[in-house]
Amino acid sequence: MSLVGKSLWFIETRLSEPFTLNEVAGWVAVTPFHLARTFATATGQSLMRYVWRRRLTRAAQALVVGRDTVLTIALDAGYASPEAFTRAFRAEFGLLPSALRKRGRTDDLILTLPLQPRSEMPSLFDTPKIDIFPTRHFAGPVQRYDMQTRAGIPAQWGAYNEADIRVDGAVPDDYYGVVFNYSEDGGTFDYLCGQQVPAGVALPAGFGTVSVSGAYARFVSKGHISTMSAAWGEIFGDWLTRPAFRPRPGASVEYYPPEFDGMTGEGGYEIWVAVEGAEGA
Secondary structure: OOHHHHHHHHHHOOOOOOHHHHHHHHHHHOHHHHHHHHHHHHHHOOOHHHHHHHHHHHHHHHHOOOOHHHHHHHHHHOOOHHHHHHHHHHHHOOOOHHHHHHOOOOOOOOOOOOOOOOOOOOOOOOOOOOEEEHHHHHHEEEEOOOOOOOOHHHHHHHHHHHOOOOOOOOOOOOEEEEEEOOOOOOOOOOEEEEEOOOOOOOOOOOOEEEEEEEEEEEEEOOOOOOHHHHHHHHHHHHHOOOOOHOOOOOOEEEOOOOOOOOOOOOOEEEEEEOOOOOOOO
């Protein structure tokens, strides 16, 4: 069973019990950082947000078909008071628990039903090479995303290319997308699009900078840019569960070489992921 599949089994069999991201990660034998990235990449939402929404869905169903009090249902959903439960319920469904009980149906609510693990797909990558990077600096515009808004990343690249502002001394023709400041709880992250630049260089207004160093696994794809989402899923859901490629906290990098054509999406790309120290290959 895949890492996400194992996590879903844990969640669904313990949904009425309190647990944390760390406890799920311990059960599936990976770090919380690894599990958070893998689950969000595969499902489009953070693991604990999925848990929260599943519990509220079960609460909505209980309000309609059961006779338990709102207090009992709130406690079963993990809320310490009816007031906290009511606020969360209204934020999720747009009505009060009492109104749903009176109405007696959930057919027009957007419920969060149990996710089913995806079937295994053919591998996109051969065994990656591990390189030990000296400190490298990247600069460019930065925006924050979650798994629902990440579809806006191509527009960020479009605005960057249209503005055509570049840092003095940047390495020409190579471009990078850098994912950093990842939130394990919320599944949010910062994304920088830009180039490699010298240390300490002056930055244009609106630009940020991020540095990477140490051991990185380099996943090389000759595929179309449309395979990027599936590539991230394979890396975190498969490759980084293997002992040789244990992930560590740190920025991840999308590398677009000179052969990459931003108009057609052809030309291939690489994904670099921080892994625990190893000898360079």
